[in-house]
Amino acid sequence: xxxxxxxxxxxxxxxxxxxxxxRSVSARIRMYLHPKCASNLExxxxxxxxxxxxxxxxxxxxxxxASFRPEILKxxxxxxxxxxxxxVRLKADLLLFSPKAGMLIEGKVNKVEKDYIGMLxxxxxxxxxxxxxxxxxxxxxxxxxxxxxxxxxxxxxxxRVGSRVSFLVKSVxxxxxxxxxxxxxxxxxxxxxxxIACLEEDKEAxxxxxxxxxxKRSKRKTEAESSSSKLKVEAEPR
Numbered sequence: 001x002x003x004x005x006x007x008x009x010x011x012x013x014x015x016x017x018x019x020x021x022x023r024s025v026s027a028r029i030r031m032y033l034h035p036k037c038a039s040n041l042e043x044x045x046x047x048x049x050x051x052x053x054x055x056x057x058x059x060x061x062x063x064x065x066a067s068f069r070p071e072i073l074k075x076x077x078x079x080x081x082x083x084x085x086x087x088v089r090l091k092a093d094l095l096l097f098s099p100k101a102g103m104l105i106e107g108k109v110n111k112v113e114k115d116y117i118g119m120l121x122x123x124x125x126x127x128x129x130x131x132x133x134x135x136x137x138x139x140x141x142x143x144x145x146x147x148x149x150x151x152x153x154x155x156x157x158x159x160r161v162g163s164r165v166s167f168l169v170k171s172v173x174x175x176x177x178x179x180x181x182x183x184x185x186x187x188x189x190x191x192x193x194x195x196i197a198c199l200e201e202d203k204e205a206x207x208x209x210x211x212x213x214x215x216k217r218s219k220r221k222t223e224a225e226s227s228s229s230k231l232k233v234e235a236e237p238r
Contacts, residue, residue: 021103021169023062023096028073032085045070045090054124055177062098063125063179069093097122099169099181104189109163112147114140117159117185119167127181129167135186157195164193 037044049067056063070092099105099121107127111118117134119127134149138159141148151157159165167183167190185191 021097021099021105022065023094023098025060025094025096026091027060027094028089028091030087030089032083033075033088034085038086041072041075041088042070045072045088049092056174056179057177060094060096060098062096064094065097065122066095067092068095097125099125099172099179101169101171103169104166105169105181105183106164106166106193107183109159109161109165112149112159112161114142117149117165119165119183121181125179125181127167127183129183129185133170133182133184133186138185151195154195156198157192159192166190166193166196 031045031048033041033044033048049064049070052064053067054063054065070090073089073091075086075088105121105127107119107121108123109117109119115131117129119129121127137151137153138149138157139152141150144150146160149159165185167185168187169181170184171182173180173182189196
């Protein structure tokens with residue numbers, strides 16, 4: 001039996017790929033191990049870390065997704081008073097899922113009803129958006145062949161089972177080491193990702209139309225000269 005009792009982030013924290021709700025941290029961990037684990041300490045430490053996967057831990061301030069390069073720093077030879085355990089101190093790199101209120105998160109829709117939209121984040125964590133947190137521009141289409149929320153102003157914006165959606169985190173509820181996320185689709189930057197991509201394309205096309213003709217010609221000339229220079233370099237004999 002092993003019980004992790006303390007974790008402290010040591011050193012630099014990174015957001016993998018710039019995603020703020022994923023944290024890569026270097027942590028120092030103290031755990032208690034049963035004396036029977038002493039014969040194979042590294043395997044026992046790895047077993048403990050694996051048992052903590054996908055569970056919320058307040059010491060990590062998040063859910064442990066993976067651990068890398070665990071290194072035992074120190075372990076005690078003495079059994080603790082009143083407890084049949086000895087102490088092990090180690091360091092490890094951890095990948096954590098740490099959603100917070102106010103963050104924008106992406107999820108994949110797995111449930112569509114007339115009073116809420118359900119999603120999975122990272123394919124693992126439940127998120128729900130209630131009808132009061134779905135913006136008024138979206139309405140539940142009862143006539144469609146599949147359950148769908150669709151925009152009144154832009155029919156390209158549809159949310160159905162399988163849609164990937166960006167939403168705002170309103171709250172994160174933790175119970176029995178598992179978390180549920182309550183989200184919102186009210187902010188304008190939220191919605192189906194394919195629709196958001198369409199808006200970006202519309203914006204780029206509009207900017208292109210507003211660009212003066214002289215500037216467009218200058219840009220094309222620069223691109224042509226750059227391509228010509230590359231061809232000359234490639235054509236030079238070695």
